[in-house]
Amino acid sequence: MSKLERIKVVELPAEQNLRPLLHEIGHALRKLADRGEEHVIDLRAMPFGPGDEAALMRFLGEGEASGRVDALGETRIRESRFPGVWLIDHYNEDGGRIALQIEITRMPSILRTPPEELQDSLAGFGLALKERETN
Amino acid sequence: MSDHNTLGEILRERGVSRRGFLKFCTATASMMALPPTMTMAVAEALEKAPRPSVIWLSFQECTGCTESLTRSHAPTIESLIFDHVSLDYHHTLQAASGDAAEAAREEAMHAHHGKYLLVVDGSIPLGDPGFSTIAGISNLDMLKETAEGAAAIIAVGTCAAFGGLPHAAPNPTGAVSVSDIIKDKPIVNVSGCPPIPSVITGVLAHFLTFGGLPELDQYGRPMVFFGQSIHDRCYRRPFYDKGLFAETFDDEGARKGWCLYRLGCKGPMTYNACATMKWNQGTSWPIESGHGCLGCSEPDFWDAGGFYKALSIPTSDLAGAIGTGLGVGAAVGIAAGAMAHKKKTDAEHEREPLTVEQLEGES
Amino acid sequence: MTPTEFLVLTRGPLFDIAVTIFVFGIVLRLFEVLILGRKADLAAARGAEFKPGMATVMRRFVPDREKLQGSPVVTILGYLFHVGFFVCLLLFVPHIELIHSTLGISWPGLPTAMIDAVAVITMLALVGLFINRLNSKLLRFLSTFEDYFLLVVVFLTLFTGYLAFHRIVEPYPTALALHLLSVELMLVIFPFTKLMHTFTAFLGRYYNGAMYGRRGVES
């Protein structure tokens, strides 16, 4: 253990692997601004080294909006300090990350109510209202 | 759970919301290394995906591949995929044993003839069937018998895919891969020692989602996972390009995370998804933890010339070759040179002076 | 044969054989040359031999106006090729690693992007030299099969190296094995062809410089 401690832990220069990704985000943001085109980047496919993800998070920072979805585990949604660039962090029920994505959009898709659930929602709402009024 | 249920139905039965399902599809697409734009296509396909029967055969293997798949500390999305398949035979995992186990296999083979998925880990000994048998049946016979009715075969691990460790020189058991024996079925090789668990499930997910096998490379490996080399996706690649290398495992270069090429990293010749998928729920992978790639997903990686020898270094005895060359060259050179020198001096000694008369006589 | 087996073969036994023949041939050829010796010059010397000899070894590295004007293509492309080839050979890290493991000496390499550019220039120079050999009346007259063949062999070592580096041939073991195979071909023919000038040119320049130097002339 003592030997291990003698080895200094060094923060690695991250720019090398981050650069193309940041450029991709910038490019997507321009398309969103110009034409309203949305874009998703799967960070699982990125050859991140140690420190790269942290450096990305530092760069993106935190913006005004954030959210949270509980479905098959938690999903944390946070807008970065650059409006339109969102971080979508999916976890399973045991708190293990299952996906990490960047969405360049005005509203992340997971936050929008799925149309398939509107009928059920309507029925449930009606039922709940009826129940309230009968009581 | 009924065999006729689709994955969509199963998930809804378990109270998974539409958002949850979409999240699952996002994760699945990501696992299959599909672009995020494919998520909706995956969702559509998974909604209707039938529940396949899976028979898992283990031959000359170390159970590392099964361990890789099942020893995930936290159940992840992989488990959902596995929950969905009907694993009808896996002699390490199943509760049944002996005759009952074999009966289950035969029953699955008959019930789902032509539709079940056969997963194989381990190599098959051809030297003597007695090297590896299950319930008295040789691996070769069991593979042939079970493969006959399979829709497709997934060879999991380098042993099943390429022969692996048992196949390494001198290959005492005459071990071969699945594809050396089975020629008439679609085979996917998911190599690695062991393979990355999400690559195994990724292939299963692909089979589930699209009902067929993904695009394969020349070794029968799914392109999406094996299409690029470790070297090309390695986060340490910029150091290679700059010429910055760790010389030992504890020097400054190693601490600074420089390229491990000189320490024998086989990243340039190895095709796998470690650099992006990583291991242990995306925690790290060999190169990130400071050790070169061994090349475990490549054929004959055991015999490819030493884990700690840089790829460009010849595997054999170069010093010996140089020594032999020097010695023999000097010996032959001195002999040949001495002969030539003698010829030259002989010519000098035998020389008769040339006279103008002789010249005039000729010209 | 699988690509890995191919690589193991070219990285192992074939490389050994090639290196053995290479070293054997070089030593043999040097003995063949040197044992012939040189008669002592009885004429009273005006100048020294050793220093002018070494000076000529160095001086002939420098192209002069006449070469640039008289044979511009050969001189310029020849220069690019020679410098480029040695940069690729000696400053590419995997090559340094090979030398280090064999001879125990090592030095820093160049960034791969630079090696890459140099390799392209070197290959273009070789192609240019080949075309020039075909086009020039003089060189076409002088050229033998060997002259063309050697250009091709040397080109192949660079080209296969380039393919391997850029993974244009998949899988990588095949690409690397092809590179090794072309290098082995070059090593084997080296001592018995004009490639030998790599060594004998130094002897030749020395003799030239020494013989002229003795007479008081800088050659």
Place this chain on the structure above:
Amino acid sequence: MSGTSLQRGLKAWMEEMDAPVASFFSSCVHCGICAEACLFYTETGDPKYTPIHKLEPMRRFWQQEFTLFGKLLKTVGLSKPVTDEELEEWETLVYDSCTLCGRCSMACPVGNDITYMIRKAREGFVASGHVPKGMVGAAGRAIRIGSPMGVKLSALEAQIRHIENDTGLKIPVDVEGADYMALLSSMEIMNFPEYIEALARIFKQAGVSWTLCSEAFEATNSGIQIGSKDIARQLVQRVVDGAEKLGVKYVISPECGHAYFAIRWEGPNLIGREYKFEVVHILELLDQLRAKGRLKVSEKFDERLTFHDPCQIVRKGGVLAETRNLMGMIASNFVEMEDHREHNWCCGGGGGVSSNERADELRIKVFSRKKKQLDAVAPETLVTACANCRLMLEDGLEEYHMELPVTGLTEMIAEKLVEEEK
């Protein structure tokens, strides 16, 4: 063995092979750069005149006899033995189109001294009987009469009398114990007796003790040009005997280039021992006298002068600085040609080409190189220091209809010598 034969020629080559030749042959990559250094190529554009190509038969012979690989090639029939016909074909390349000027040896990137090899190659050509008639004739006259041009002692004596009568100078002959023994070339005796006069005047002023030798006055060596060391040895031996008989300390080589190279650089190796005297080129001696202040000129020439460097004296002989020192002494308007000193272009008549009538036409053709050089600097007088160059230059200039006087450096100095009575 009575006559010349292929076998004898090959055997001569066998003797000639040495480590330099083997390195040179091993190194050539057919780059063609030597061709651009050879006036026979640049002026004709014919690739067969590429210097290294002139050695092709000898290269093959070397490869077959002196390398293991070549033996193998020969055994399996991939390398054909050298034939008589081939040597005959190459004879013109080796004799008519090479002046042994050494320019290619300066140019070769791998350092091949091609001239050194041509000199050796000629040993084989001559021993196999493939040699130009004109050169055989010159060699015969040199051996029998004492001079390649057939100049006899009586002719020299007549010239001496002539000069002595004209100038009142004394030209010493056979003076034992003189410091210097001067050699002459037959061309100087027959075409440029001014040289003898110049020597007499300069040596008188400088107080040099000198003599001619009646048994060894001829400096040129046809044996070396034809490529026979046996014949060359006899000719050198005459000079050595003459000099040792008179007991001189120095032998002065005349301006003639090949004569200088023969007596200075090849001679001791031909006779197999060092000389008991020292050989100096006349320009070396003059420069020494100049440096010591024993040689004074009254004025400089005003005309535009340029200097043609004789290959054998300058590039191959090593008399470099002396030529420019002396030119500086007499020229107020000296211009260098573009390629000069060790890079000068040959007059076209060295290496025996001048005595090979068969080569005349080619020699005149390639003189265009000299013409271009001269046209570029447009001198009023062309100075040189080699009787053979001088003849060849005059011949070439005439053929090209160029009006340009050619003169020898020694004579130029003598012309402006300070006349002071001691």
